[in-house]
Amino acid sequence: MSRLLIKNIKGLVQAGENLPRTVKGEEMKKLPVIENAFLAVENGKILSYGPMEDMLGIDDWRNLEIIDASGKYILPAFCDSHTHVVFAKSREEEFVDKINGLSYEEIAAKGGGILNSARVLGETDEEELYRSAWNRLDQVMYSGTGAIEIKSGYGLTPEAELKMLRVIKRLRENHPLTIKSTFLGAHAYPKELKENHPEYLRQIKEEMLPVIHEEGLADYIDAFCERGYFSVEELVEVMNAGKAYGLIPKIHVNQFSILGGVKAAVEHGALSVDHLEEISEEDIAVLKGSTCMPTVLPSCSFFLNIPFGKARMMLDNGLPLALATDFNPGTTPSGNMLFLWSLACIKLRLTPEEALNAMTINTAYAMGLSETHGTISEGKVANLIMTKEIPSLAYIPYSFGENTIDTVLINGKIM
Numbered sequence: 037m038s039r040l041l042i043k044n045i046k047g048l049v050q051a052g053e054n055l056p057r058t059v060k061g062e063e064m065k066k067l068p069v070i071e072n073a074f075l076a077v078e079n080g081k082i083l084s085y086g087p088m089e090d091m092l093g094i095d096d097w098r099n100l101e102i103i104d105a106s107g108k109y110i111l112p113a114f115c116d117s118h119t120h121v122v123f124a125k126s127r128e129e130e131f132v133d134k135i136n137g138l139s140y141e142e143i144a145a146k147g148g149g150i151l152n153s154a155r156v157l158g159e160t161d162e163e164e165l166y167r168s169a170w171n172r173l174d175q176v177m178y179s180g181t182g183a184i185e186i187k188s189g190y191g192l193t194p195e196a197e198l199k200m201l202r203v204i205k206r207l208r209e210n211h212p213l214t215i216k217s218t219f220l221g222a223h224a225y226p227k228e229l230k231e232n233h234p235e236y237l238r239q240i241k242e243e244m245l246p247v248i249h250e251e252g253l254a255d256y257i258d259a260f261c262e263r264g265y266f267s268v269e270e271l272v273e274v275m276n277a278g279k280a281y282g283l284i285p286k287i288h289v290n291q292f293s294i295l296g297g298v299k300a301a302v303e304h305g306a307l308s309v310d311h312l313e314e315i316s317e318e319d320i321a322v323l324k325g326s327t328c329m330p331t332v333l334p335s336c337s338f339f340l341n342i343p344f345g346k347a348r349m350m351l352d353n354g355l356p357l358a359l360a361t362d363f364n365p366g367t368t369p370s371g372n373m374l375f376l377w378s379l380a381c382i383k384l385r386l387t388p389e390e391a392l393n394a395m396t397i398n399t400a401y402a403m404g405l406s407e408t409h410g411t412i413s414e415g416k417v418a419n420l421i422m423t424k425e426i427p428s429l430a431y432i433p434y435s436f437g438e439n440t441i442d443t444v445l446i447n448g449k450i451m
């Protein structure tokens with residue numbers, strides 16, 4: 037039995053019982069914080085917590101490790117509900133192309149982009165993919181991420197898509213982070229089938245999904261609904277195919293253009309719609325009152341120099357909002373949630389509290405982890421961030437680029 041007691045915590049953040057599964061609109065401004073608190077962890081789970089004066093009796097446990105957190109905050113570890121951390125190679129040459137004036141679409145048109153990643157991934161063996169993704173997971177874990185969703189989508193052939201998903205499965209079995217898996221075969225049409233969409237859709241339906249189902253390789257189904265990628269009709273076909281195998285839709289939509297994918301995704305029970313750099317009044321109306329979590333990815337906007345999603349407007353319209361990194365080699369070579377927090381405050385005009393709600397409770401929801409992650413509540417997984425000694429919680433996003441994290445705990449263990 038392993039037991040840990042953290043005492044004298046300056047502020048225990050996002051702590052409480054029966055907190056809502058999602059927070060929206062005005063509610064996002066509120067963040068429960070217990071000042072001068074303790075937190076007890078047993079066997080990797082949160083056992084109890086509260087103000088220091090309620091701690092009596094716990095500190096005479098035997099086999100107890102004690103941490104003094106004077107001057108420090110404890111937060112639930114971040115949940116990153118949208119990433120592509122399994123990839124074969126970084127793409128900094130496209131970064132330079134972009135600086136020299138080419139757009140994301142122009143780079144894709146000359147053989148860069150997703151197809152570039154797919155070509156290299158096809159030639160990279162499973163072991164190497166596993167090793168490099170493992171290192172990326174370590175890297176994000178030390179910057180405060182406790183749960184992460186990972187997509188396939190750089191394979192684009194049955195063989196390579198399954199290879200990616202098997203890597204994700206092995207990571208999920210062996211890495212300390214909590215991992216969810218998403219099948220994104222519909223990320224782009226492979227070069228050879230650019231003019232033969234029905235054939236690629238057939239491969240997704242007949243050669244990929246049955247195996248994914250049989251081997252338990254994915255929780256979610258995704259598609260990139262965008263001009264030049266998947267049309268709304270194709271998106272619907274992919275969502276229906278995934279749902280037939282029990283996969284819940286979680287969709288890339290409205291990154292560059294509004295095609296009507298948000299409405300289609302919501303109508304098909306999507307858990308989240310992600311990107312939303314572009315959004316229409318109709319999209320907002322459709323999202324309102326739905327169970328679908330609108331998710332924005334400001335690190336992607338920052339890197340591509342494209343518009344930031346209209347998060348402020350979404351919140352002011354009463355919607356919930358999630359914030360994820362989109363960590364991938366093409367549009368967001370960063371999985372750093374601390375930087376994302378700063379960006380959300382600086383560029384999206386969210387308050388520190390709104391942004392943190394969007395990176396914990398709402399992302400936990402957007403990856404099906406509401407019961408176990410996203411808040412400090414009894415019985416939840418003890419995935420936690422202990423900050424350095426800092427003057428206030430707002431200091432974290434304010435001091436952008438500074439590592440304000442002292443220690444990360446995963447399953448109650450110091451990493």
Ligand code: NIG
Nearest residue numbers: 149150260362364365366367
């Ligand atoms: O979420 N937008 C589509 N997919 C990824 C980027 C893929 C790439 O360029 O490698 C994204 O931004």
Ligand code: FE
Nearest residue numbers: 118120288362
């Ligand atoms: Fe993405």
